Amino acid sequence: MAEFLHYFPLALSFTNLLTLTLGVIGGLILGATPGLSPTMAVALLVPFTFHMDPATGLILLGAVYTATVAGGAISAILINIPGAPANIATLLDGHPMAQQGKSQTALYYCFISSLVGGLIGMVIMILFTPPLAKLALKFGPPEMFWIALFGISVMAGLSSGSILKGLLGGMFGLLISTIGYSPLLGSPRFVFHDVLTGGVAIVPALIGLFAIPQVFSLVETLGLKLERPDFEPEKGVLFKTIADNLKMVKSLSIGSIVGSIIGIIPGAGGQVAGLIAYDQAKKFSKKPESFGTGNPEGVVAAESANNAMVGPSLIPLLTLSIPGSPTAAVLLGGLLIHGLFPGPDLFTNHAEVTYTFIASLVLAQIAMCVFGIILSRYSYMVMSVPNLFMIAAVTVLAVYGTYSVQNSFDDVIVMFTLGTLMYIGRKFGFSPAPVVLGIILGPIAEDNYLKGKLIADTDVGVFSYFFTGSMNIIIILLCVASIGYSIYGEIRAYRKAKEAAV
Amino acid sequence: MKRDGIVSLVLLAGIVSLYLSLGMMDDPQAVTFPRIIIIIMGILSALLLLQSVVFKQKNDSKGAGFPFGRFLICFFMIIIYFFLMEGIGFYLSAFLFFIAVTFILGIKDLTWRTGTFRVIIAFLFTGILFLLFKVLLVVQTPKGLFM
Numbered sequence: 001m002a003e004f005l006h007y008f009p010l011a012l013s014f015t016n017l018l019t020l021t022l023g024v025i026g027g028l029i030l031g032a033t034p035g036l037s038p039t040m041a042v043a044l045l046v047p048f049t050f051h052m053d054p055a056t057g058l059i060l061l062g063a064v065y066t067a068t069v070a071g072g073a074i075s076a077i078l079i080n081i082p083g084a085p086a087n088i089a090t091l092l093d094g095h096p097m098a099q100q101g102k103s104q105t106a107l108y109y110c111f112i113s114s115l116v117g118g119l120i121g122m123v124i125m126i127l128f129t130p131p132l133a134k135l136a137l138k139f140g141p142p143e144m145f146w147i148a149l150f151g152i153s154v155m156a157g158l159s160s161g162s163i164l165k166g167l168l169g170g171m172f173g174l175l176i177s178t179i180g181y182s183p184l185l186g187s188p189r190f191v192f193h194d195v196l197t198g199g200v201a202i203v204p205a206l207i208g209l210f211a212i213p214q215v216f217s218l219v220e221t222l223g224l225k226l227e228r229p230d231f232e233p234e235k236g237v238l239f240k241t242i243a244d245n246l247k248m249v250k251s252l253s254i255g256s257i258v259g260s261i262i263g264i265i266p267g268a269g270g271q272v273a274g275l276i277a278y279d280q281a282k283k284f285s286k287k288p289e290s291f292g293t294g295n296p297e298g299v300v301a302a303e304s305a306n307n308a309m310v311g312p313s314l315i316p317l318l319t320l321s322i323p324g325s326p327t328a329a330v331l332l333g334g335l336l337i338h339g340l341f342p343g344p345d346l347f348t349n350h351a352e353v354t355y356t357f358i359a360s361l362v363l364a365q366i367a368m369c370v371f372g373i374i375l376s377r378y379s380y381m382v383m384s385v386p387n388l389f390m391i392a393a394v395t396v397l398a399v400y401g402t403y404s405v406q407n408s409f410d411d412v413i414v415m416f417t418l419g420t421l422m423y424i425g426r427k428f429g430f431s432p433a434p435v436v437l438g439i440i441l442g443p444i445a446e447d448n449y450l451k452g453k454l455i456a457d458t459d460v461g462v463f464s465y466f467f468t469g470s471m472n473i474i475i476i477l478l479c480v481a482s483i484g485y486s487i488y489g490e491i492r493a494y495r496k497a498k499e500a501a502v
Numbered sequence: 503m504k505r506d507g508i509v510s511l512v513l514l515a516g517i518v519s520l521y522l523s524l525g526m527m528d529d530p531q532a533v534t535f536p537r538i539i540i541i542i543m544g545i546l547s548a549l550l551l552l553q554s555v556v557f558k559q560k561n562d563s564k565g566a567g568f569p570f571g572r573f574l575i576c577f578f579m580i581i582i583y584f585f586l587m588e589g590i591g592f593y594l595s596a597f598l599f600f601i602a603v604t605f606i607l608g609i610k611d612l613t614w615r616t617g618t619f620r621v622i623i624a625f626l627f628t629g630i631l632f633l634l635f636k637v638l639l640v641v642q643t644p645k646g647l648f649m
Contacts (some may be wrong), residue, residue, distance in 0.1 A: 051641050068599045164550045168513070171543045175520075178536045186531035189536060190520075210565060219576045224608060389623060392603040394594045395580060396631070399587070400643065407642055420577070428509045452536075470538055494557060 003347075004126050006134075007355035009361055011056070019056050020360055023063025024367040030064070031071020031083045032379050036214070036390065038068030038084045039327045039433075043210040044394070046334045047203050047401035053056075054338040056355045058359040061334045065327055066310055066364040070372055072113040072377045073303055077106045086306040087273035093291060093298030100294050104234040104376060109296050110303045111254060111372035117304030118365035120256040120310070121263060125311035125457040127360060128264070132319040134343045141452035146475040147447035151322040153479045155329065157486030166434045166486070173438015174445060176200050183443065184450050195410035202333045203405045204415035205363040209432040210330070211398040213236020216395075218387045235368070238373065248300050251281045255301040259308025264315055277305030307368075311361065317352070318342050322443060326433035332440055339404070392400045405454045506554035513547040575606060592635075592643035593628055600624035 009250025010016070030041040042064055072083025077094035090110065097106035139147065152174070156166030158302035179190045180199025191197055245252075255277040282291040283299030291298050314331075318320040322331040332342070338344060338353075346354045349484040402415040422432050456465035466472065521540050524533045556622040579602055604620040605612060635641050 051532070160552075162519075164546055164553060168543060168546045170510055171546065175536060175543070176538050178539070182529070182532035185532040187527065187530055187532035189527060189532055190523070208570050215580075216573060216576065219572050219607065222569075222572060251617075388604045388608045388610070388620075391607065392600040392624075392629060395583070395597060395603070396627075397581070400592065400596075400631075400635075403644060404641055409584070409588060411642075416580065416584070428505060458586070 001125060001132070003351060003355050004358060005483060007352060010352065010356040011359035012061070016056055016059050016356070016360060017363075019052075019060050020063045020191070020364055020367060021371075023060045024067040024364055024371050026066035027067025028074075028368065028372055028375055028379075029070035030440035031392070032326050032384060033445065034073035036083075037071065037210070038065065038086075040210040040214050040328055040394075041068055042327050042334075043206040044397050044401055046330065050203075050337055050405055051335060053349075055328075055338060055356040057338060057383075058353065058357040061331055061359055061366075062361045063364040063367070063448055065331060066118065066307070067363060067368045067372075068327075069310060070111060070118075070368050071118070072305070073110040073114075073299075074107065074314070074376070076369030077110065077299075078103055078380055082119065084275055085271040085300075086309070088271055089278035089302035090299055090306075092278060092302070093293070093295050096292070096294035097296065102234070103293070105237050105241050106296070106299055107376035107379065108238060108373060109299045111376070112242055112245045112370045113255065113300040113304040113370070113371035114307040115365055116246075116252050117259050117306070117308035117364065118258045118368070120304075121260050121300055121308035121311035122362045122365060123311075123362075124264075125315055126262045128312075129315050129318055130347050132315060133347045136319050136343045139471070141448040141455065143440055143475060145452060145466070145473050146472060146479065147320050148261075148441040148448070149434045150475055150479045150482065151320075151441050152324065152434060152437050153173040153482045155437045157327070157482055157489075162429055163483060163486035163490060165430050167483070169430050170438045173440075174442045175438075176205070176435070177439045177442025178446065183447055188474040189491075199407075199437065200354075200414055200418070201405065201411060201412055202336060202440060204411040205404050205418055206330055206333050206401045207398045207419070207423045208415035208419035211394055212416060213423040213426050215391055215394050215398070215419075216423045218391045224385055244296070247261070248297055250284060251297040251300040252304050254280045254284065256308045256354045259305035260312045262305070263312030264311035269388065270307075273305040273309040274302040294461035306325045313360075317422050318346055321441060323342055323437065326436075327438065329433055329437050333436070336440065341473065361383065389468060463485060506550055506555050510547045510554060514544065514551070517544045517547060525607035572607060574601070579603060579606065587644050591630055591645050595644075596631060597624055597628040600627055 001332055005225045011020075027038075028039070029037050042061055045061060045064055049060055050491070069084060069086050072087040073090045074083060075095065076082040076087040076091035077098050080091055080095040082088045082091055095112065152170035153167070156170045157163050175190075177200070179196050182190055188197075258277040258280060260274040263274065276300050277290075278298055281297055282288045285291065285295075285297060287295070296359065309325075313325050313328050314321070317332055319330050319342060320357070321332060321334050335342065340353065341352055396413065398419075399412055402411050403409065405411065422435070426432070452465055453462055456462045459465065467476070517540055521537075521544070524537055524540070527533050537593065547610040583595060583602075586598065589595075590598075601621060601624045604624065605617065607621070608616070635643055
């Protein structure tokens with residue numbers, strides 16, 4: 001806490017505040033735009049942060065991450081389409097409120113609850129991250145190897161409908177990360193063409209896997225007409241809504257607590273947080289039957305939960321390289337391109353950058369609420385942006401963002417090839433998040449495997465070195481539990497579908 | 503054979519080819535890690551094949567109504583855009599790509615009014631990119647014949 005307070009003023013510099021403001025406004029607009037996912041928005045921004053100093057670059061990414069989660073509620077409320085998966089629970093009561101002519105009130109509830117939940121989540125993050133980072137100090141090569149695999153197994157289970165496809169995606173990512181020259185031995189691997197000589201860099205992979213499939217999806221849905229936004233301006237409701245919102249202590253508490261707990265669990269993400277909080281708020285409500293008909297408590301619980309998730313989702317990311325959500329996985333890419341590796345090093349050697357980033361996330365929550373309230377009056381306009389413009393703009397930004405990191409057309413070709421393959425993969429139920437995580441965590445896994453093997457060969461042998469020791473066993477069990485839980489979920493879903501079909 | 507079955511067979515074919523290619527690499531030590539991954543991928547693909555046989559899938563109609571024409575037009579426009587960018591530079595190619603996408607993919611709604619609006623938006627978008635990259639961030643862009 002003392003370090004946090006010590007570095008807090010750095011987040012208040014003119015450049016950082018300007019970056020934060022632009023990031024929040026841009027994030028709210030991107031979050032509200034149907035068809036643009038927050039993960040893609042952050043992925044597109046990663047290369048631009050390359051030209052900034054690390055703290056400012058991370059502030060931009062953090063601000064966009066925070067604001068897109070809240071911004072996604074705008075389209076959920078106004079046109080019944082969640083801007084992000086985290087906002088699915090918001091539309092259950094948010095859209096009925098809009099249909100009753102209370103769209104502006106619903107948006108105010110959304111931003112105020114997001115602020116409360118977000119701040120509580122940030123407090124938890126500030127308190128828990130440094131001690132967990134110290135724990136990571138005790139990790140040697142075998143633990144780090146298993147941690148990398150744990151990250152992939154968690155993301156594989158939660159981001160796609162099938163654990164097998166998720167794991168295949170993660171393994172494919174690991175394999176892509178081995179293209180190029182071997183880190184320890186210097187020999188070429190899978191260099192079938194000149195463009196692959198340098199391997200596959202993180203930025204082209206991030207942009208290709210998230211942005212190009214989105215472009216093609218927009219092309220697919222060109223003919224579809226979206227629902228007309230239900231927006232009617234209301235006068236003089238702001239202060240009344242703030243007062244009413246703060247009186248909803250039960251819903252705010254449920255949302256913030258559930259969001260914070262779900263956020264810490266790697267891979268669970270805002271969608272799970274929002275839905276569980278909504279369900280709990282309904283169960284604890286005196287009028288559960290009013291949920292789903294435009295009850296503001298539903299909006300409050302869902303939105304406080306999905307923003308409370310933001311801070312804690314960064315705890316496993318900053319300490320163990322395990323992202324709490326697909327967007328956090330992209331954020332991990334942003335950290336790595338600045339030479340910042342998750343773990344204790346972030347809180348000692350790079351304390352200035354790390355704590356400035358954390359402080360800016362607190363400020364981003366406040367800015368998100370203020371600008372969200374201001375922009376909510378005009379937010380319906382965002383929904384009118386034609387897909388044609390988004391296709392062109394996202395492609396140009398994806399191409400330039402990829403090119404700009406190493407001034408290389410080879411990267412652009414790699415980006416487009418991966419993106420096209422991912423688009424085809426998505427048609428068959430594969431998800432980009434485990435692939436990205438495989439590419440990011442691949443070097444960590446391989447490096448630690450090779451180091452561990454070298455040590456083990458001269459010591460107790462590979463099996464004993466990697467499969468014994470309390471910490472190894474705990475992480476292996478976590479991997480097994482994560483995969484086992486996903487298999488259980490799939491079997492349950494299969495049985496339910498079978499019963500429904502009978 | 504259902505979708506997952508076909509996917510797993512295609513994956514298995516790719517995995518076998520990749521495994522065979524490992525033998526052509528100079529240093530056997532350097533391919534230890536990729537070899538393990540390829541073996542795991544092979545096992546997972548086989549499990550996917552088994553799953554597709556044991557758990558019967560419904561015939562879904564995801565492939566129906568897919569706009570192949572639009573997809574191919576967009577795909578080739580992006581490829582042409584890459585070549586143009588190298589030839590004529592970033593800003594001009596971005597402007598032309600924006601116009602091409604909005605005019606060709608949006609030809610159904612094309613009138614004098616919408617066309618003029620699209621050209622104005624393309625001009626504004628390229629102008630903002632120029633201000634952002636050239637003036638504000640001062641970063642290098644593909645130059646080509648023009649800037």
